[in-house]
Amino acid sequence: MILVFGKTGQVATELQRQAEVTALSRDRADLSDPQGCAAIIADLKPNVVINAAAYTAVDRAEEDEATAQTINAAAPGAMAGTCKHLDIPLLHVSTDYVFDGTGDRPWCETDPVQPQNAYGRTKLAGEEAVRASGARHILLRTAWVFSAHGTNFVKTMLRLSETRDALTVVEDQIGGPTPAADIAATLLTLADAMRGGAEGGTYHYAGAPHTSWAGFAREIFAQAGKDVTVTGIPSSDYPTPAHRPLNSRLDCAKLTSDFGITPADWQGGLSRVLKELTSEA
Template sequence: MSILVFGKTGQVATELQRQAKVTALGRNLADLSDPAACAAAIRAHAPAVVINAAAYTAVDRAEQEEPLAHLVNAQAPSAMAQACAYLGIPFLHISTDYVFEGSGRAAWRPQDQTAPQNAYGRTKLAGEQAVRAANGLHAILRTSWVFSAHGANFVKTMLRLSESRDALSVVGDQIGGPTPAADIAATLLTMAAGLQDGQGGGTYHYAGTPAASWADFARETFALAGKVVTVTDIPTRDYPTPAARPLNSRLDCASLTADFGIIPPDWHTGLAAVIKELGHGDT
């Protein structure tokens, strides 16, 4: 099965290249700010499956650059999905928990009402809607709190700060599921094979378990890395950011399990692997 991946150096794209033989297109070959070029790349490669693992992910900067974020997160996936629909090939697209408004404590289901609270979420939701509107065989995978040994992410930030700090204040009232990029990549590959065989399709959720706060996540990171750092929980209001963050990012992954047999990962296991790859903790 020939797989064309948009994205080359991002967290999930890197893991896809590690786990399978794929053709990964970086910005030099497929700039998502040029949707027509993305569609042309699909037509030129004529793959069996397309996975879009690229996006505008600068959540706070998107508050000032929403038109650019919309171009990358909505218009480019729209062009990709239309090209895939025309060719009759499956299209897999990564989305986010930020499409929800983030209240309550219940895990969000794929069919729940969306109401993004920031520009990034709005552009990602627009991308979802465009993918569905193309009317091709597709799967949208919403995920959250992605981490790995590469790229910019919370784990690497915490480890960097631990080199110079022995105490940190970390938000404790935002709850979600940290998700290893390696597991997201494996899930996408399983879904791609399933879609090829006529299995599933639509919108799904995939996030690590159990639910945790950013403060919980930080404490476990330091513990596994052997770092002595005291973490103090603070409320979101004490850590203001340009973009509003959802307090509840829990995701219900039941439909993914039902359609593809994929079980949400225990993020502790993925975190231990990432810590080891980064050269911390027990070696």
């Protein structure tokens, strides 16, 4: 059995679409109760655990870091402790926000971490808790997740295009948009590998080629046939409570070398998401 923490999030939804998994909603597994989550693992004794749940409200975390810390750090730490005791592999989804966002070189797994906001600090603490547990694990850092469900940049741009013919979008933040479906497929491949005895570790997985949020928006409108003009602006013109990294590029070579998994084709993934949204409409 693959036990998934999270049910309605983007990655958790795709996991359920792609495989037979036991996905736990918040009413069954509340990550604000870390020991309760650990007890569920002890009770169900799955073959592998995937933690696809998190506190992802980046700006709200600036004022509610204690809650984010419980959900993003204490909960995966408790899960990992039980996984270690029962010898169950744990796959935990993390983020590029553990880095400081400087420079223009894609981040490698071994680069120094220095999160610049509360969300990043709590996600880094979650990584550290999983490693410290001694459980067999994979920490999968990803970025700029999108899909046909949940709240994400693609759906926001499409909603704005219904009433706007021109938008200003940040152009100095660079990263790799990543389809949730591809993250789910990667996690399932890694779950099989871990059940087969793979060593695990920390890995990066994100979309290619790199682009800016403005570039991403232009591709969304081009593929969707929306006549919206996008003007790029610097991050300084769009202040937010939480500082966003300018460099969200992730080097995925290690994942390719160890497991043969290549970076996601985000433009193809976007096409599939737009087709799904069109069919739903």
